[in-house]
Amino acid sequence: MAAVFGNLEEHVYEFENYRLVPSERLLLRDGHPVQLQPKIFETLLALVENSGHLVEKDDLMARLWPDTFVEEATLSRNISDLRRTLGESGNKYKFIVTVPKCGYRFVANVQRLPRDEAINPNDEIVIEEISYKKSVALVDSQTVTEINNVQPFWVTKKTLVAMTFFSFVFIALIALSALRPPLSASKKTGSASSVKSIAVLPFKSMNEQGREEPLELGMADALITRLSNLKQINIRPSSAIFKYTGQNADSVEIGRELNVEAVLDGSIQRQGDRVRVSVQLVNVTDGTTLWADKFDTKITDFFAMQDALSEQITRSLTLHLTGTEQNTLAKYGTPNAEAYQFYMKGRFWFGKNTVEGYRKAIDNFNQAITIDNNYASAYAGLADVYSVQTSVGFLPPSEGLVKAKAAAEKAVELDDGSAQAHISLGHLRTLTWDWAGAEKEFQRAVALNPSAPAAHLWYVIYLSSLGRHQEAFALLKKAQEQNPVSIIINACAIRTHLFARQYDEAIAIGLKTLELEPNHVESMVWLAMAYENKGLYDEAVNLYLKRMSLRGIGTEDIETLRAAYKKSGWRGYWVKQIEIKKKRSKQKYVGSYDFAEMYIRVGDKETAFEWLEKAYLERSDNLTLLKFSPVFDSLRSDPRYTDLIKRIWFPD
16 A cells, blocks of 8 residues: 555644644654654654555655655664654564565554644643854744843743744744853863763754755864864764764764764754854763853854864863964864855765765865865865766766866865875875875875874775785774774775685675665675675675666666576676676766776686776776786786786886
8 A cells, every 4th residue: 555645734643652743743752742853753754644554665755855866774764763762672663663675664553633632731841941142033023132041941832833933943942042151151060071082973953944964964074174183082083973964863872883982962053144053062971961052153153153162172171282283273274154165065965975966066166166266175075076986987087087186286285284185185196006196195194184084094995905905904993993883994994805815804894884884885896896706606796786776777787687697697697797888888988997807707808908908098097906906816927917017007
């Protein structure tokens, strides 16, 4: 039965000790409100409306994200967060049951009640005391300005109905004072002086009209970037916290997962040209709040708000900053707030690792540069996008690497003291076979910022490509200590073990990584190669086909390849793959390196060498894999292989 999503907000729903009030966007548990992100609430409502019936994944995703492409993993995280909120754990699902490969079914007994029973007179909603500076809010078309010293208050059904323009979350933000209290007045319930490791979580969007993911991640990323320069504390990198965007998970649980002593948890609301932020530093050991504060500022004063955040956090941790570190904390790379916001959005979209994400990242970085053409970080961002697009085959090297080189060199020219700029240039020089130049850039980046995870990550790839496996493993360990749950670092670990011919270790890490992120395509390709070299061809083919599906390859081609493997085995699979790729190359770019790998797998060394020569003429960045990738083991005794290695300038 297909799910029916109608206008059912004339009703409320009861199940167990919960009451769901669609018209108020409200979930009550034993008469008390349960805080839910907007998309989590919509997920629950969709399931409850269709209680007892299967709600297919496609229907849910179409309802929750009608105009946006999202991966299925996003829906899975919504369901996981909802289950956690409802108190489900392990395999004991008393509310939501997963129907494998289909969708979900809400199995609790649901009663539908008339709307006028939405809020019981005995239900009470507590709105916490909030303090902001020079705040303005609208209630029933009247302006409330600079409300001072407001104490906690109670809201009943009548109050909620009267305030029709805002939900109860928005109402909480109306209670604002004229001046933010000084540090001494900020909430402190413990000592932060001994904290040495912190994770800054994505800020939670409190906007009634929906989330603003670039702003949520952008605020966290900006703070992480600035605080990562501090030598006294270890700040988890942005890549470690992206996965928690939009989740309703407990901050203490996340802190333990990230292996830190404290977590900075914050919420953000944007209303017109104003941004309102609440933050608290939570002790992971016992869940106590070590420090908390609130800020209210215009979006044009974004830098001032971040300055205040950094100052308050560092003071609360009683850090004794050197003059150099204070200067670093005050350094944004641009004096223009609008350029900075475009840069943050660019980094956000780049982190999506999709064709559309890369396009939007380039657009935002370019807009930042248009506003401030001396913005080194924006140029570094452009270099990273073009480099990655080339590596994954979305752009030919003649286009992608040329653009990446120009952007990376410009970034270093503008700011030689930027670790990020040197990381981008180091990666670019690796891809263009400038091995000595690449190592120089990576070493410079690590010297500038020893805790920069990207420096360690790209340096590991560099070392692995040269066969310096022990050095690579040592750096990899440091990267994993900084970011123990990073999918990207795990993917790098699979590759490193693969190149070191440690196939069992590569498989173990690969399986664990895909358990955390089932659709991570980079992990899939390295794991598939590990299976291939163990002779586990069924497992390898399944992963290759899944990766193709996630890359947008049509079902017809995938089923053709599956049939070829079933009929003719491993070689037959690659013969058919060559046929399909040649056909596709007439419409879009397919790298010569890809054909070389395929011909090696069908045992045609002569044709493989022909394609490797074409890849050399293309200056293919994938030839950096040539020296130690297991794919080329059958060619290593051939003099043509030795000659090619020398021409790519691999060090002895």
